[in-house]
Structure formats: C-alpha cells, structure tokens
Amino acid sequence: MAKKVAEGRSLGLHYEIIDRTGVVDQSDTRSETEVEGSVSGGGYGSYQTPVVGSVSSKTTHYQNIFLTDEDGKEHTIQLQDFLVPCRQGQRLTLFLLSHGNREYGSYFKAFNHNSREMSDHAKAIRSEMYPWRSFLIVIGLLFLIEFSGLYSEPDATVVSALFYTAIALAITGTIAWIIGWMVSFARSVVVRNNPEFKAYVGRLRHEHETDHTHHYTGSVTA
Numbered sequence: 001m002a003k004k005v006a007e008g009r010s011l012g013l014h015y016e017i018i019d020r021t022g023v024v025d026q027s028d029t030r031s032e033t034e035v036e037g038s039v040s041g042g043g044y045g046s047y048q049t050p051v052v053g054s055v056s057s058k059t060t061h062y063q064n065i066f067l068t069d070e071d072g073k074e075h076t077i078q079l080q081d082f083l084v085p086c087r088q089g090q091r092l093t094l095f096l097l098s099h100g101n102r103e104y105g106s107y108f109k110a111f112n113h114n115s116r117e118m119s120d121h122a123k124a125i126r127s128e129m130y131p132w133r134s135f136l137i138v139i140g141l142l143f144l145i146e147f148s149g150l151y152s153e154p155d156a157t158v159v160s161a162l163f164y165t166a167i168a169l170a171i172t173g174t175i176a177w178i179i180g181w182m183v184s185f186a187r188s189v190v191v192r193n194n195p196e197f198k199a200y201v202g203r204l205r206h207e208h209e210t211d212h213t214h215h216y217t218g219s220v221t222a
Contacts, residue, residue: 002018002019002020002069002096003018003019004016004017004018004019005017005018005019005095005196005197005200006194006196006197006200007196008190008191008194008196010129010186010187010190010191011183011186011187011190013099013100013129013131013187014099014100015097015098015099015128015129015191016097016098016099016105017095017096017097017191017194017197018095018096018097018098018105019093019094019095019200020067020069020075020077020093020094020095020096021069021070021091021092021093021094022067022068022069022070022075022091022092023067023068023089023090023091023092024065024066024067024086024087024088024089024090024091024092025066025067025068025074025088026064026065026066026088027063027064027065027066027084027086027087027088028063028064029061029062029063029064029083030061030062031059031060031061031062032059032060032062033057033058033059033060034057034058034059034060035055035056035057036055036056036057036058037054037055037056060080060081061080061081061082061083062078062079062080063078063079063082063083063084064076064077064078064079065077065079065084065086065092065094067092067094077094077107079107079121081121081123082107082108082119082121082124083119084110084112084119085112085115085117085119086110086112090112090113090114090115091112091113091114092110092111092112092113093110093111093113093204094107094109094110095107095108095109095110095197096108097124097125097128097129097191098128099128099129105128106121106124106125106127106128107121107124108120108121108122108124108125108128109121109201111201111204111205116205118201118205122188122192125188125191125192126181126184126185126187126188127184129183129184129187129188129191130180130181130183130184131180131183131184132180134180135176135177135180138176139169139173139176142168142169142172142173142176143165143169146164146165146168146169147161147162147165150164150165
C-alpha cells in the first residue's frame with residue numbers, strides 16, 4: 001500500500017513524499033564497472049616510447065527488491081547506487097519523492113522495521129529536484145542564438161559555426177549546470193526538513209523503539 005505522507009513547494013516546485021510499505025520477498029544486488037580511457041607507448045627491445053594516457057573506472061551498484069505491500073500487491077523496486085540492507089521476510093518502508101504530480105519519482109529513504117535501520121540516499125533528492133526542463137530550455141536557446149549569430153557572419157560555414165557554438169555552449173552550459181545543482185541542493189534541504197515528513201519518520205522510529213523495549217522487558221520478566 002502506498003500513501004502520501006507529506007507534500008510542499010520548494011523554490012516553485014511542488015513535490016510529494018510517498019510511503020510504500022511491505023514485506024520483502026526477495027532482494028538481489030549487482031555491480032557494473034565501466035572502464036574508460038586509453039594508454040599508448042611502450043615498445044619492444046631497444047625501441048621504447050613514453051607511456052602516456054589515463055584510465056578511469058566507475059562502478060555502479062544496483063539492487064532489486066521484490067516487495068508485497070499490505071494490500072497483497074507485488075512490487076519490484078529498482079534502486080541505483082542506493083543499497084538497502086534487507087532480507088526475505090523483513091518488513092520494509094521505502095520513501096519515494098516525486099514532483100509535478102507525477103506517478104513516479106526517486107526512492108531516497110528506507111526504514112527496515114525488523115533491524116530498525118534507516119538508509120538514506122541524499123543524491124536521489126538532488127537529482128529529482130534538479131531543474132532539468134529549465135536547463136534543457138536554456139541550452140537550446142543558447143545554441144540557437146550562438147549558431148544563428150555565428151552563421152550569419154561573412155565567410156562563415158556550417159562547420160565553423162558549429163565548432164565555435166560548441167565551445168560557447170561548453171562554457172555557458174557548465175555555468176548553467178552549476179546553477180542548476182545549486183537550485184537542486186536548496187530544494188533538497190527544504191524536502192529533507194519538511195515538518196510533516198520529519199514528524200512521520202520520528203513516529204515510525206519511536207513506535208518501533210517502543211515495541212522493541214516492551215518486547216525486551218517482557219522477555220526478562222518471563
């Protein structure tokens with residue numbers, strides 16, 4: 001069963017936080033590593049050249065959680081770079097953030113009712129709240145303005161106009177990207193400090209801490 005636990009506006013963007021609770025049927029993880037770069041040089045015998053180049057790698061972690069909610073409906077939760085410790089039979093609550101009245105979004109927090117462990121994925125909030133549409137509109141407008149201006153110059157060619165437009169976009173696009181992440185960070189702070197959400201998570205933790213204390217006390221008395 002999914003239910004809305006909080007909503008609000010952050011720098012003009014409406015958002016909702018959804019609670020999805022159920023029992024874990026299965027959980028599996030995998031990792032994928034991508035290697036990029038090139039190395040050249042070396043040789044054989046007396047013929048040697050300097051070895052130059054660089055190689056970098058990036059590892060992405062994936063987790064699939066198969067969850068049956070309180071209404072008996074099965075869900076497949078796919079997470080990227082967000083690993084939630086859980087196993088079959090445990091009760092799990094995942095929090096999903098969506099904006100713009102969408103039916104999908106990003107999972108950014110999880111609570112394991114059995115282990116009472118809370119997992120966070122702050123990057124998912126920043127990504128979900130990033131002004132992607134505004135960024136793409138800005139890049140599109142900049143491309144049209146720069147390209148049309150350069151191509152209208154005497155002796156300009158399509159190749160030269162595209163080349164210098166790409167340089168201009170690399171600079172202005174980087175600035176726009178940084179500004180976008182500053183906006184998304186500010187929005188994420190508002191989301192994390194939503195009073196309804198903080199109160200809901202607090203009650204969730206308190207209820208299970210109280211249940212655990214009662215269970216422990218009862219065991220000692222027996």
